[in-house]
Amino acid sequence: MQFVDEASIIAEAGNGGSGCMSFRREKYVPKGGPDGGDGGHGGSVYLIGDDALNTLIDFRYQRFYKATNGRPGQGKQMSGRAGEDLHVKVPVGTTVIDEDTLEVIADVTEIGQVVLVAQGGRRGLGNIHFKSSTNRAPRRTTQGTDGERRNLRLEMKVMADVGLLGLPNAGKSTLIRSVSAAKPKVANYPFTTLVPNLGVVKLGQHEHFVMADVPGLIEGASDGAGLGLRFLKHLTRTRLLFHVVDVAPFDESDPVDAAQAITLELGQFSPTLAERPRWLVLNKLDLLPEDQRDVVVDDILARLEHDGPVFCISAISGEGTSALVQAAHRWLTEQRQLESEDEQAAEYEREMCRRMEDEAVARTETRLGHQRRKRLDEGDDDDDFDDDDYDVKIEYAP
Structure with missing residues (x-):
């Protein structure tokens, strides 16, 4: 087994899904109005402490970790599916550092400890949210925001007394x-x-x-x-x-x-x-x-x-x-x-x-x-x- 105690990775969260612009169109339902649904939130990237790992060797072969994007909204007020979060196991004793800012994000010192390292993008809103008494047919939606992307440095330190x-x-x-x-x-x-x-x-x-x-x-x-x-x-x-x-x-x-x-x-x-x-x-x-x-x-x-x-x-x-x-x-x-x-x-x-x-x-x-x-x-x-x-x-x- 190879011992690697330092590794650089890229963690990218999923983008939020865009809101939908749609109008209700059904027989016998005149002037149905807007019914565009919201997009789904993008998935986030988390690190989890695992005592079964004692090296960062896996991160030398896979450096890019990306959560899935949120799906866009649809008509009939249907919201898009949220992106799945990505959970990455790291050895207990791992320090997470942002390589761009040199900020120490977290110390994973306990088994099962969960650390958020890349926040998923927010969902966009469908046009149903923008109707009002003066705007019965809004043609406005919002786009989902981009997920967070971070260059991370992982440093493992053995846990000893x-x-x-x-x-x-x-x-x-x-x-x-x-x-x-x-x-x-x-x-x-x-x-x-x-x-x-x-x-x-x-x-x-x-x-x-x-x-x-x-x-x-x-x-x-x-x-x-x-x-x-x-x-x-x-x-x-x-x-x-x-x-x-x-x-x-x-x-x-x-x-x-x-x-x-x-x-x-x-x-x-x-x-x-x-x-x-x-x-x-x-x-x-x-x-x-x-x-x-x-x-x-x-x-x-x-x-x-x-x-x-x-x-x-x-x-x-x-x-x-x-x-x-x-x-x-x-x-x-x-x-x-x-x-x-x-x-x-x-x-x-x-x-x-x-x-x-x-x-x-x-x-x-x-x-x-x-x-x-x-x-x-x-x-x-x-x-x-x-x-x-x-x-x-x-x-x-x-």
């Missing part, structure tokens, strides 16, 4: 394999993860949360280097970030420099996302001799000056992972309870989501502008989005 970020080969995929049923590719070379992976972390009956692993970031990711900019947006849906740091890099680089580089890229991509709670997860302790672990960890913390929770783990052996996921589950439960009881806290969370969405959209539009200018410079005026597709496998615990 916890997001993993870090450099390539920091051990993010190993961590999600260790605590969930997800089985992302793991290898001893960078960028083994090319697409987001979701895993459901189960702690007991009816106790679980969703963790998202995105491709590793590199320096310059916020400006489009590597895969970072394309997939950093997925972290804007998360409530908690695990900053995974390799304490024993195979290239003998400094873990502190790696952690600071990720923090910088995160802030440049979205200052609001950088304000999200971020827990430091020092991984690969199994590569350090036991008598050196405390020394290495203390040195990293002293130079990094991290002010949030810190967890030392070995994802491959499972050491420390239980304490990590249990602490995350408690924190998520407390946050949800707080927002359900305190409207001010709930409003603060909604405001943060709005700010992150605006910042992510601004970054995306900047990247698309660079891509379009590059294609024009190369003599290619095809404005279709043509990023590479990737294979993805999203697995959930049984």
Whole structure:
């Protein structure tokens, strides 16, 4: 299955049917008068959230979606049939953006959520509406209005509670394999993860949360280097970030420099996302001799000056992972309870989501502008989005 998280489509609503000009003509009915019926309303285009979808691949092959037109009115006061509405299913977590105005039309965040993206045209009126005591035979009708046509950009963001970020080969995929049923590719070379992976972390009956692993970031990711900019947006849906740091890099680089580089890229991509709670997860302790672990960890913390929770783990052996996921589950439960009881806290969370969405959209539009200018410079005026597709496998615990 191909993973596509961005797509451009055209949504066109149906036109309204025109009103009819007609006069009653029946035997034994003199001066029957006007009897032109109204046209039918044009169909509208709606998007519906569907949890059975986890990619926008279908929209790469069909970009044009049009509802049917309303039928014109007829004589004998018969109204035209209304156009049928078009309902298009999209994955839950899809943001709908008007490409012409850059307006965020809606966020599809719930199963069954319905969003109107193109309003159908209004019906025209038949001449029966214009009769009066001084105008017994009106020859006036109105035309139906045109349906709305919009150029839309769909951006899908995975719906997760916890997001993993870090450099390539920091051990993010190993961590999600260790605590969930997800089985992302793991290898001893960078960028083994090319697409987001979701895993459901189960702690007991009816106790679980969703963790998202995105491709590793590199320096310059916020400006489009590597895969970072394309997939950093997925972290804007998360409530908690695990900053995974390799304490024993195979290239003998400094873990502190790696952690600071990720923090910088995160802030440049979205200052609001950088304000999200971020827990430091020092991984690969199994590569350090036991008598050196405390020394290495203390040195990293002293130079990094991290002010949030810190967890030392070995994802491959499972050491420390239980304490990590249990602490995350408690924190998520407390946050949800707080927002359900305190409207001010709930409003603060909604405001943060709005700010992150605006910042992510601004970054995306900047990247698309660079891509379009590059294609024009190369003599290619095809404005279709043509990023590479990737294979993805999203697995959930049984």
